[in-house]
Amino acid sequence: MRKNVLLLETIAEEAMAVLQDHVNVYTGYDADSLKQVLSDTAIHAIITRGKGLIHPPLMDACPQLEVVARCGVGLDNVDVAAATARKIKVINAPGSNTATMAEHTLALMLMLMRNMYESVAAVKQNNWNWRNQYTGDELHGKTLGILGMGNIGQRVARIGEAFGMNVLYWSKSSHDLPYPYQSMEAVLRQSDVVSLHLPFNNETAGIIGEQALSWMKPGALLINTARGALVDHVALLQALNAQQIGGYAADVLPEEPPVQSLPVVQHPRVIVTPHSGSLTASTYRQICLLTVGNVVAALTGGNPDPNSIYNRHALS
Structure with a gap:
């Protein structure tokens, strides 16, 4: 039957x-x-x-x-x-989504680091002179801190290394990998870019809050393609407004779709994609x-x- x-x-x-x-x-x-x-x-x-x-x-x-x-x-x-x-x-x-999510993570990282979103938007508005006020940097030579070293985190590490980044990580446990394993605080304090690849559970909910954000280097970038609720968005907005961190890029939010006026989404130094990282054909x-x-x-x-x-x- x-x-x-x-x-x-x-x-x-x-x-x-x-x-x-x-x-x-x-x-x-x-x-x-x-x-x-x-x-x-x-x-x-x-x-x-x-x-x-x-x-x-x-x-x-x-x-x-x-x-x-x-x-x-x-x-x-x-x-x-x-x-x-x-x-x-x-x-x-x-x-099954390891390769595509790692690619999406690096795409967000590049867009945020090189300020691509505003650059493309300016040219579409016929504002070629945007180049005179452009600010951006490259990934090469920067320190990439990865929180969560599962399949996706490891793939991001390898791609980041290929870009010339120095990789270090924190995870629930250490792995046999060619990257330094350090405490979460140490990773946050040293990294120019922090990428989140943690599962969401009672231990990780809001793990990037006021304390964790205060540990990050001034101007550092935070990338989240894991789960929106890993980040305390009230603390994140405060850190962005205080220029405590340089920017935030994500493919996930605590509530999807977000309320249209969600302040973090509208922030000028934030890029959010609509949970589309795994939606490649x-x-x-x-x-x-x-x-x-x-x-x-x-x-x-x-x-x-x-x-x-x-x-x-x-x-x-």
Whole structure:
């Protein structure tokens, strides 16, 4: 008998085709359609991307649920503990966004360091004389401090090194890497550019607050492509206004989309992209196909990649 899979959000066409070849697919993109599906169908797996929430009430509405999955790496919108307690596999796509997020991080770093955003905007407004007031610098010779040395952090380190940057890092634990491991305070005090690649949890929420920002070198840049809530935005705005730090570039915010007048977003020394770092055509397709392939395997008696089952150890 074919299993039933519920999609809370759209996925890549190729991934949808794989699903439809092996299971029955139902969509619950809005509250009304979701309610209708749940009232009529026994759901065996739920797949989301970045917005659809997989929480206890939804799990409890699907008594035959075997798998919940996110087409992505972070699991902020999946209640992993609740799923584990119900013996439900949690599947994601670890490592699938490493290259694209590292590239996006360096793109933001370059834009901020070289003041590219204002330069491009000035030329589009026919203001070639902007070059007479241009200020900017290069990455070469600067110290890059990385907080969080997982797959993405390590990739950023290697690219930064290729740019001629001096790399040092702090992480929850040290790694066998050719870069100095130091305390977070030491990294912040020495770095010209700080790049955040930490997971979001109770320990890291607001980790870049008033104290951490005060440790940063005057004029240093802060880059965040990890999670918006790692940064205390009230303290960040104060540090920017006091010229305590040189600028902030991010692909993430604590609340997405932000309130239009969010002061940090409007600040002249801030660049924010709309959580689009992983939305390149190649990565979006890869993430969806990896996740769907492992969900199908889990439902049909196949062999999903063990590393894709986030809570495998807790279920064993």
